[in-house]
Amino acid sequence: MRMALRILCLYFVQAGVLTAPIHVSGTEGGRVELTCPYPDQHIYTPKYFCRESCIMWSDVLITSEKAGDGVTKGRYFALDTTSARTFCVIIKNLQLGDAGVYYCGLNQWGSDTKTKVVLTVSKAPTPVSPLSTTSPPTHLQDTTNSILPPTGSVIGLLHIGVILGLLLCGVLALIWVEFVHKPASLPLPFTTTPIL
Known part of the structure; x- marks a missing residue:
């Protein structure tokens, strides 16, 4: 019974079910960089980045083509750095709708190993409108900070x-x-x- 449990745990680890999730956050309009580590034996394994369920190949947003070469596809950039054993993905021009669950995957025969990535996107701060030049100031500005250095x-x-x-x-x-x-x-x- 214990041997069967060990084999089952090993299968789940290999399938990526038990890998620790990565949490990243960014601001609307900004960019976010996430780094997914992978084991030594997957240096030459093709990597991919996908959204949500990641069941269909159409869920894949970007794939690595050759280790060390960056790939750009729309707002996504991917780089597989074999010396660091990391698959790095950058998402540019973040939108609130980008928030959600993603996966970094190792494209293997059988079951792929996936690392869960949770992305949080916060709303960009609203810009402060400049004071009108026609209306007089309603308060005095404290100028002590401008005289003294930080x-x-x-x-x-x-x-x-x-x-x-x-x-x-x-x-x-x-x-x-x-x-x-x-x-x-x-x-x-x-x-x-x-x-x-």
Whole structure:
């Protein structure tokens, strides 16, 4: 019984049922990049990217043709990078209707191995309309932020100041040791002259 259960689990893993799903998200009008890893033994296996049920070949959106060569089809770009063992897909010009379930598949004899990809697409933020030039401003603008540099740059300047101060101290210490606190010259070593 245990052996049958192990064989059944192995079949489900090979069929891609138990692979962990990949979650990606993007914004309407933007792009999203997803990367599907695959095992070493599938370096030369053709890869594909499909939507929803992925039962029919018509569900396939893009396929890899040759490892290392990128393929573009409409809004989709696919690249099989064998050195990293990844199949990368980029979807450009995202639409709200793109949200859903996709699969990265390994085209094998028998049952394909698939990695589930869940794509979430959020609505693009609505642009803020510019203020009309004919109406006077209804509020005062805080200009303190425009005078002071951002906090990160102040901290960065502080770090640079500390480093420069330490370097200056080090240089002054070297000068002091070299010129001010230089030990007296030692006498020449004793030499004997032969007596004739």
